[in-house]
Amino acid sequence: MALFKSKKIQSLIIAIIVLVVGIWLFQNNYLKLSVFQKKIDQSASTNLMDKETAYLEKIDNFVIKEYSEKQVLLHTIKADTYYSYKNSPIQLLNVEVKTFNESGQEGIVLTSNRAEMLKSGEMFFNGEVNIKTKSGISHELDTESLIVLTNTGKIKSNKKITYLGENSKINAQEMEMDIDSNTMFLKGGVQILQASDVKIDTTNLFISHSNGQKKYNSKSKTSYQSTGNRVNSEKGFDMDANQNLMNLLGQVEILNASGSKINTSNLIIDRSNGDEFFKSNEPSHFQSSNIDIKSKQMHYDATTKKLELTGKVFAIYE
Numbered sequence: 001m002a003l004f005k006s007k008k009i010q011s012l013i014i015a016i017i018v019l020v021v022g023i024w025l026f027q028n029n030y031l032k033l034s035v036f037q038k039k040i041d042q043s044a045s046t047n048l049m050d051k052e053t054a055y056l057e058k059i060d061n062f063v064i065k066e067y068s069e070k071q072v073l074l075h076t077i078k079a080d081t082y083y084s085y086k087n088s089p090i091q092l093l094n095v096e097v098k099t100f101n102e103s104g105q106e107g108i109v110l111t112s113n114r115a116e117m118l119k120s121g122e123m124f125f126n127g128e129v130n131i132k133t134k135s136g137i138s139h140e141l142d143t144e145s146l147i148v149l150t151n152t153g154k155i156k157s158n159k160k161i162t163y164l165g166e167n168s169k170i171n172a173q174e175m176e177m178d179i180d181s182n183t184m185f186l187k188g189g190v191q192i193l194q195a196s197d198v199k200i201d202t203t204n205l206f207i208s209h210s211n212g213q214k215k216y217n218s219k220s221k222t223s224y225q226s227t228g229n230r231v232n233s234e235k236g237f238d239m240d241a242n243q244n245l246m247n248l249l250g251q252v253e254i255l256n257a258s259g260s261k262i263n264t265s266n267l268i269i270d271r272s273n274g275d276e277f278f279k280s281n282e283p284s285h286f287q288s289s290n291i292d293i294k295s296k297q298m299h300y301d302a303t304t305k306k307l308e309l310t311g312k313v314f315a316i317y318e
Contacts (some may be wrong), residue, residue, distance in 0.1 A: 033037070055091075057084040062092070074157065075099045077123075079115075089116040089124075097123065097148060099179065108133050108179050110148065110155075123148050131155065133182050137209045140164040154178055161186070165214075165241070167195040172205065182210045190218070196271065199225045202236065214241035222248060224269065226276060229259040229302055244272045254278060254300070258287035262307075264298060276302040284309060292316040 032202060062082035066074045079092035092115045099107035109132040112125040125146040131139040143161040155177040163170040163186070173188025184207040192200040203220035208280025218236040224246070225231075236252030246269040254262040264284040270277040277299065283297035 024123070054178065055083040055085055060080065072102055073100050073104065077117075089118050090118060094159065095125070101180075108155075112146075131177070133179070133209070137182065137212075139177075139184075139209075141175075168241075169193045170205070175190070183208045183210075192216075197227055198271075200237075201225075212242075215239065216241060226302065229278075230255045231269070233267070245270055258288070260286065262286050262298060262300070278302060 059082040080094040083091040098256040144159040172186035202218040216239040233248035239246040252267040264280040293315040295309035299308040
């Protein structure tokens with residue numbers, strides 16, 4: 001009986017020891033889990049605080065005016081929101097820049113959905129940019145980076161740029177615009193896409209909007225493509241976008257989808273009335289699979305496919 005009681009007491013003691021050990025282990029693990037969870041909470045809180053305090057200063061309805069040494073207003077900068085950072089450029093959201101000349105007259109108004117401002121004073125505009133000149137002409141651009149040099153009156157972009165005209169879209173490698181003369185120089189490979197399914201490929205395009213005109217000029221090889229026709233020019237082109245007239249310079253080759261071709265020079269493409277006419281007063285040479293014709297002038301209606309060769313025509317038929 002005493003032995004039985006002794007074993008019972010021993011079992012009770014062992015059970016108590018196991019319980020104590022279990023509680024201690026559970027408490028230790030609980031403490032470890034609590035500490036780990038606390039670290040997670042602290043980390044999440046720190047990340048949130050970092051995001052909230054990433055900028056040094058935030059200003060809503062930001063406005064700044066810059067004056068010359070003679071206290072002449074040079075330009076104003078307005079933005080919905082201004083952010084400054086420790087080691088990064090100033091960020092502006094929904095920004096508007098206005099420039100002024102020495103007489104106080106407004107030059108251009110440039111708007112963009114976002115911009116960066118460096119300590120040097122240069123501004124980089126990103127995304128969709130709209131430029132309204134003092135003559136009232138509006139230029140709409142889309143690029144990764146646009147720089148305004150207020151001291152020289154120029155706007156530059158060293159990135160690919162898309163210039164949106166009224167009835168065309170122009171893609172180029174780089175761009176430089178002179179604010180005062182209302183001219184633009186598109187550098188590198190340039191492609192003009194017009195609403196009438198016309199595509200023009202050239203290099204180094206000069207655009208002038210001064211005095212209400214819209215003139216395009218390139219001295220590089222140019223390719224003009226429309227429905228069923230391709231025209232290659234050796235010396236570039238001049239184009240009056242207001243009149244819808246294009247003059248392809250130098251030696252010109254017209255390639256038709258039917259396989260025929262016309263060699264001439266100084267070709268005028270007239271699309272002023274919605275049609276498409278090719279005209280040249282220079283010696284022309286028409287060739288197809290069974291006809292060879294030479295003439296002094298040529299007139300080709302690209303819509304009706306009607307060709308007129310005039311002035312001392314010489315033809316060979318096979």
